[in-house]
Amino acid sequence: MAEKVKRYRTRVSANEIRSAYIFLIPAFVGLTVLTYGPLIAVFFLSVFDTGGLVLRLTFVGFQNYIRLFTEDPYFKDSIRVTAYYSVISVAGCMVYSLAVAMLLNRKVPARGFFRAMFYLPYVLPAVAKYIGWAWLLDTNYGFFNYLLTLIGVNKIGFIADSKMVVPSLALIAVWNAGNLIVIYLAGLQNVPAVYHEAAQIDGASVFQRFRHITIPCMTPIIFYNLLMALIINLQVVTPAMALTSGGPGNASRFLTYIMYQYGFMQSKFGYASAVSFVFFIIIALFTGLLFGTSMKWVFYEGDR
Numbered sequence: 493m494a495e496k497v498k499r500y501r502t503r504v505s506a507n508e509i510r511s512a513y514i515f516l517i518p519a520f521v522g523l524t525v526l527t528y529g530p531l532i533a534v535f536f537l538s539v540f541d542t543g544g545l546v547l548r549l550t551f552v553g554f555q556n557y558i559r560l561f562t563e564d565p566y567f568k569d570s571i572r573v574t575a576y577y578s579v580i581s582v583a584g585c586m587v588y589s590l591a592v593a594m595l596l597n598r599k600v601p602a603r604g605f606f607r608a609m610f611y612l613p614y615v616l617p618a619v620a621k622y623i624g625w626a627w628l629l630d631t632n633y634g635f636f637n638y639l640l641t642l643i644g645v646n647k648i649g650f651i652a653d654s655k656m657v658v659p660s661l662a663l664i665a666v667w668n669a670g671n672l673i674v675i676y677l678a679g680l681q682n683v684p685a686v687y688h689e690a691a692q693i694d695g696a697s698v699f700q701r702f703r704h705i706t707i708p709c710m711t712p713i714i715f716y717n718l719l720m721a722l723i724i725n726l727q728v729v730t731p732a733m734a735l736t737s738g739g740p741g742n743a744s745r746f747l748t749y750i751m752y753q754y755g756f757m758q759s760k761f762g763y764a765s766a767v768s769f770v771f772f773i774i775i776a777l778f779t780g781l782l783f784g785t786s787m788k789w790v791f792y793e794g795d796r
Contacts, residue, residue, distance in 0.1 A: 531772065537765035549762075556766035566750050567767070569742045571774075574726060577658050577746065581665035581725045586718060589669045593676030594706075607677070614670030622734035625664050626651075629735075651735055654743035661731040661744060672717045679713030680706070711790045719782055726775055747771050 538557070541550040560567050596607050613621065628635045629650035637647040650660040687705045696704070707714075729748035732738050738745035738753075747767065755764030 531769075534765045534768050534772075537762050538769050540762045542759075542761040552762070556763050557770070559763070560766055560770065566742060566745055570745050570747045570750050573658065573742070573744060574728070574746045574748075577662055577728060577744075578722065578725045580659060581662040581728075582718070582721045584662060584666035585669040585672055585721045585725070586714070588666050589672035589717065590676050590714075593673050593680055596673070597677060597680045607673075610673050611670035613668045618730050619734060621668070622664070622731060626735055629660055651744075652740060654740045657736060657740065657743045661728075661735070664731060665725060665728070669721070672721060675713060675717055676710070679710050683709045708791050712792060715782075715786050715790045719779065722778060722782065723775060726778065747774075 539551065539553055541552050541556075542548065543550065592610055596603060596610065600606070627633075631637060631647055631649045631652050634650070636650065640647060648656060651657050683706055687709070688701055691701045691705055727748055728746050729752060732744050732746050732749040733752065736744040738749050748771070751764050751767045751771065754760045754767060
């Protein structure tokens with residue numbers, strides 16, 4: 493009898509495994525076609541000189557990569573600018589979105605309206621958003637500089653000054669973090685209220701409850717938002733295209749923007765593919781570092 497039960501369980505387990513593989517086929521196909529296939533194609537193009545508008549493949553080996561690290565006038569600056577922008581925007585997005593989510597999680601009047609207003613920037617068309625911000629940040633007629641003149645402060649070239657352009661673009665990214673707010677809200681609503689009630693009875697302050705209850709319970713959500721914000725902000729390109737064209741100077745010439753320049757403005761598809769593949773490796777390294785360190789500070793249900 494025991495042998496029959498064992499054979500039955502083995503057969504059921506094999507059927508479940510087979511079914512799981514069958515249902516995973518669309519995901520594997522999508523991952524291959526949309527991720528691995530293009531990645532292989534980019535690496536393939538990166539070892540060729542594509543010959544401009546007329547696609548003529550000439551094998552050059554790793555010459556595109558050597559030129560990128562030794563001769564390119566923009567590459568090193570673009571890495572520095574991209575890293576600077578990512579640090580500011582990711583830190584700002586994480587703090588801003590968590591603070592807003594905690595406020596919107598409270599029972600305040602018109603809470604649904606405010607939730608919609610903070611999420612709205614994320615779903616607005618990109619061009620419309622950046623045209624609006626161009627008016628706000630304009631040196632001569634912008635609204636922000638108008639407010640500064642009212643209090644007797646000299647006008648600031650928010651996107652015309654090489655020292656101010658990256659923080660100004662990072663401010664737009666922070667304002668645009670409505671998706672992170674929604675995810676934080678969902679996480680906050682899943683923090684067990686009984687923990688807060690017990691801590692409050694024991695005399696814990698608001699800050700102590702936030703530090704020892706809310707943050708540990710939210711670490712999986714914080715990790716996810718941090719990962720998404722890092723990947724999205726490393727791939728920044730729209731602000732440079734819509735507002736600054738990589739300027740002033742090279743102050744906002746991000747890695748993605750030089751990829752666009754080489755690939756679509758100069759038709760150097762092989763060289764642009766080399767930039768793209770190096771950029772992929774940089775993002776993979778940052779992502780791997782984040783996953784590697786997450787075991788020390790991310791706590792899941794059931795962890796000690």
